[in-house]
Amino acid sequence: MLICDDAIFMRTMVGDILTQAGFEVVGEAETGLQAVEKYKQLRPDLVTMDIVMPDMGGIDAVREITKFDANAKILMCSAMGQQALVVEAIQAGAKDFVVKPFQPSRVLEAVQRVLG
């Protein structure tokens, strides 16, 4: 798992949810650029991606990552009121999304769905 969010708070929380469910978090990224870089380096099974991040936003990061690996499994993490952006992200190649505030069960459901 690769967790991309500019807030440590969010990274910690998502990380805890995933770790407690038995997944291994292999990396974290704070910006879109880092996310792309780390993806190439770590080749994680799944990426959780915040939409609003400095340097490169989550949506552009999704584009870059899917350009590199068309089968990349990316789960968008969005806040309320970002409907259009989430749609854009899905069109860019993200596989699913969860909405903040996170409920662990929803996050895990989405993760399972994406991992198929």
Next chain:
Amino acid sequence: MDTSRYAELFLTESREHLSAINHALLEMEQNGGTADTVGALFRAVHTVKGMSATMGYHDVADLSHELETLLERVRRGDLAVTSPLMDVLFKAADTLESAIENAVADGPPVKIAKIIERLKAISTDTASGNGGNGGSAPRRTSGKAARQRAAKKAATPLSVPTVRADPGTIVKVTLVADTPLPGVRAVMVLSKIRALGQVVAVDPPEDDFGHDGFNGCFTCTMIGPALAPEIEQAVRSAGDVDTVQITGAPVLAARRGTTVLQAVGNEETGVKQQRHVRIDLRRLDSLMNLIGELVITRGRLFEIGRGLADPALDDSLAQASRLIGDLQDEIMTCRMVPVWQVFDRFPRLVRDAARTLGKDVTLEIEGKEIELDRSMLDEIGDPIVHLLRNAVDHGIETPDERTKQGKPAVGRLTLSAARDRSNVLIRVSDDGRGIDRGKVLRKARDTGLIDPATAELTDEELMRLISKPGFSTAEAVTEISGRGVGIDAVQNRVRALGGSVDIRTAPGRGTTVTARLPLTLAIMRALLARVANEVYAIPMAHVRETISLDGANVSTLQGKPVLLLREVVMPLVRLRDVVGLPGRVIEAGDDAEQAIVVELADKEVAVVVDQLPGQQEIVVKQFDGVRGGLNLFTGATILGDGAPALIVDVSSLF
């Protein structure tokens, strides 16, 4: 889910974002809001919104949401950056800060309704002015997304049902009732269906999925060979689908070739080592405590070693001692944080103070990266605020006055931090009018604080005078720095931290106040004082001198014992009485009692003790105090011989 254990992390990070918000606002006020600035501001607010919603802090989430909505309009250029807008934004940032602090502290709720209303008023005001989204709720749509959607719409007019010979397969999908962002989920479902065939009609039209009215239920018509179970499986794979009704699907069809998904190879996913970890501050405190005790034990071992005079033991001790020293340095370094963590909020503060006073001031910050022990950093914020306010209020002149004197209209204020061996120097420097020595001298003469014959004041005398409580030459009391009692408050605080304050001033050219601080609060130098069988530690920063009471000039003034030392009369306090030990029976051959002259804010008191065993570095341990007990001590420590000693709170002696 239990979010309480994330509260601290939330607070720390939110504070960082608030600081970023304030910075961006200041920048925006100056540059009118470049895309970068507004972008940074938007991101910070957005992140706070996401975090607070997760924590269940609804006030914070609501407020940041409104702030975000407004900023989005600014970002899109719908809203001009004006002075009233900036005022509201600054106010909102302040409210956000208190709302966050309160939410975490579980304090009384901060009133956010008013500011939300103001934000909303601005948002909707211009919305109607621009006629942007008409009656529909403002949608957060990036330009790109809108363009893409428009392009797609032009290519395949989905909302217009096409009349075809093949009626196609009709798929009716209902999403789970409480699914978040049903519109997005619906788009995902639709794209799953598109993977199986051509979608020729969608009802309601896809573009309406994003509207508030969308209830998660839609029907689409597709043309393709997919069988009903296949379609249902695809639809359900999108997630959060409640029911699927499929009518008119082909009964028999050629199986399509399935795409073999390429396995994502992750053999080479070597787990990369993270270079940073976050550590609870309390852990570091306890490490510091442990190393402190190790240092004390080292002292004891040395004493034992000296008695044994074994060269092999001495060698090992020397080695262990070096290692302990290195360890102490390392742990100290871990506790160090850059001063910008506190300095970062000052530009805003100076701006506000200057605005209130009708002055123009730029604040320059130097040495942001200098590091200080966490405990110290938390303490120095207030004194610096005092100094900065003083400088803006009393130091820097109004633009008119400055121009008249041939100075640039904008005043310069510099806040700097610098390392000087084991000290950190914090300096606040302005290019204002300086302190009027003549005025201070006159006032000091009038109030009898100095010899009337004194013709000139040195910087030291000046410092001594202006740090007298209540000594002020300010004519008017202002909102910003009050009665000018700043310096003595600053000096007390810095002294309490084991530091010192020094002032340099030149008429017409400005004033520089320098606070010299030790790197940590956890270790300090103390004078040990023995009373009966107990040893107390008195922070050296407050000790001016010690004298033997033998032959000293002790008398009584208004029924109270006083010590007359070089023509200065000071109260004489027996530590024995203060701590409630029985009175001492002085026997022949006993050493004479000792007096420690302790000073605090230019007041002195002579503290009488039995003996002065010496001074040493002590490790301060926090101390909860005894319920209902005397409030005489600030902490405790363990001495080299293993005995505990209480650290006297000097201010309690006055």
